[in-house]
Amino acid sequence: MTTKLQEDQVRSHRAGGGEEERALVDSARRGNLEAYDALVRRHQERIYATLYHMTSNHEDAADLTQETFVKGYRALKTFKGDSSFFTWLYRIAVNKAINLLKRRRNRHHLSLNDLDHHAEQDPELVELLSEQTPFREAGLSELQTRLNEALQKLSEEHRMVVTLHDIQGLPHEEIARLTGCNVGTVRSRLFYARQQLQAHLADYLK
Amino acid sequence: MLQPPDHEDRLRRLLSLKRYECPPPGFFEQLPRQIRLRIERECRPRPSLTAWWRRLCLEWDLKPALAGAALIAAGGVYFFTLPSAEQSPSNGAGPATLAGSVLPSTKAEVGAGLLAEANPYVADTNASPSLRARGYQPPPAGLFQPGFRLQIDRAAYESVPAFSGLSNAARVTTLHRQTAP
Numbered sequence: 001m002t003t004k005l006q007e008d009q010v011r012s013h014r015a016g017g018g019e020e021e022r023a024l025v026d027s028a029r030r031g032n033l034e035a036y037d038a039l040v041r042r043h044q045e046r047i048y049a050t051l052y053h054m055t056s057n058h059e060d061a062a063d064l065t066q067e068t069f070v071k072g073y074r075a076l077k078t079f080k081g082d083s084s085f086f087t088w089l090y091r092i093a094v095n096k097a098i099n100l101l102k103r104r105r106n107r108h109h110l111s112l113n114d115l116d117h118h119a120e121q122d123p124e125l126v127e128l129l130s131e132q133t134p135f136r137e138a139g140l141s142e143l144q145t146r147l148n149e150a151l152q153k154l155s156e157e158h159r160m161v162v163t164l165h166d167i168q169g170l171p172h173e174e175i176a177r178l179t180g181c182n183v184g185t186v187r188s189r190l191f192y193a194r195q196q197l198q199a200h201l202a203d204y205l206k
Numbered sequence: 207m208l209q210p211p212d213h214e215d216r217l218r219r220l221l222s223l224k225r226y227e228c229p230p231p232g233f234f235e236q237l238p239r240q241i242r243l244r245i246e247r248e249c250r251p252r253p254s255l256t257a258w259w260r261r262l263c264l265e266w267d268l269k270p271a272l273a274g275a276a277l278i279a280a281g282g283v284y285f286f287t288l289p290s291a292e293q294s295p296s297n298g299a300g301p302a303t304l305a306g307s308v309l310p311s312t313k314a315e316v317g318a319g320l321l322a323e324a325n326p327y328v329a330d331t332n333a334s335p336s337l338r339a340r341g342y343q344p345p346p347a348g349l350f351q352p353g354f355r356l357q358i359d360r361a362a363y364e365s366v367p368a369f370s371g372l373s374n375a376a377r378v379t380t381l382h383r384q385t386a387p
Contacts, residue, residue: 040242041238114227115227
């Protein structure tokens with residue numbers, strides 16, 4: 001389901017700027033906070049987005065983003081460069097999110113970010129709202145709430161796959177690297193997660 | 207319970223709504239600064255003295271013999287230095303001294319010393335030469351014995367140019383004190 005454009009973006013990110021990123025990582029490893037600052041600015045949005053989509057809570061996502069980067073700085077000496085810095089950091093973020101969600105399984109609440117005003121102009125959403133479905137009566141913010149509630153009903157592993165693939169556009173292979181499982185498992189989790197979401201959002205998808 | 211897969215496309219479009227959820231304005235401008243502050247606060251090395259003490263405590267925890275040896279050495283130093291410390295005041299050499307310095311004995315001397323530290327120019331012009339701690343020498347032995355003759359030369363003053371608006375300021379330059387038997 002990932003578009004070719006999204007896969008190209010991910011591939012170009014991984015290939016492009018590799019040397020520059022390696023230099024920044026080496027410099028940060030020697031204690032240069034300016035270099036680490038540059039790495040933070042480079043990756044903060046995607047790390048935050050992943051954590052936000054996993055938790056559906058802005059405060060949790062903000063805290064976890066900070067913790068991820070602080071832990072990343074502390075653990076820089078253990079980064080061997082087998083994977084890209086981003087993949088390594090992503091793994092820290094995902095593990096932190098899963099740990100938090102397991103601790104708070106029974107006391108989770110949504111704290112959703114506002115929708116960007118461009119959402120109303122997205123052709124896919126416009127088309128969705130114009131169809132003869134309950135979407136027409138529901139406002140975008142209500143849809144947002146229902147969608148996040150449905151996502152929170154998924155297990156952490158299934159939510160992560162949906163987040164990384166359907167929302168953030170990472171390819172199966174990259175998700176497999178991040179989660180430490182094989183591509184077949186990623187596909188199977190994705191399939192099952194979508195089925196679950198369709199069941200939870202049945203009223204809106206008829 | 208599970209829905210047929212023909213709704214997958216709609217679900218995908220619905221999920222695209224998530225991409226428009228944005229954090230509060232300015233969040234990504236503040237975040238790097240907050241992360242940096244946290245790194246500086248949490249990852250900054252401890253002060254060297256604290257680190258040294260912690261390392262020493264850790265060593266002692268790991269090696270009780272080392273802790274015992276340190277304790278015996280400290281005790282030995284204390285017991286060997288204690289008798290000599292008790293004898294020193296009975297020598298009758300005058301006021302107690304610390305590392306060769308002379309302790310002020312009157313309030314005036316204490317005040318003059320503080321004044322000298324605060325403003326050396328005031329101390330140089332106003333304070334009596336005898337109160338200057340650096341030039342002070344202990345009284346000669348037998349000062350109050352009959353027949354003792356103390357020869358005192360006049361203190362030499364030399365005029366210096368006006369400084370900070372003070373005209374005709376005099377600065378004590380030397381103080382010679384000679385004693386005769």
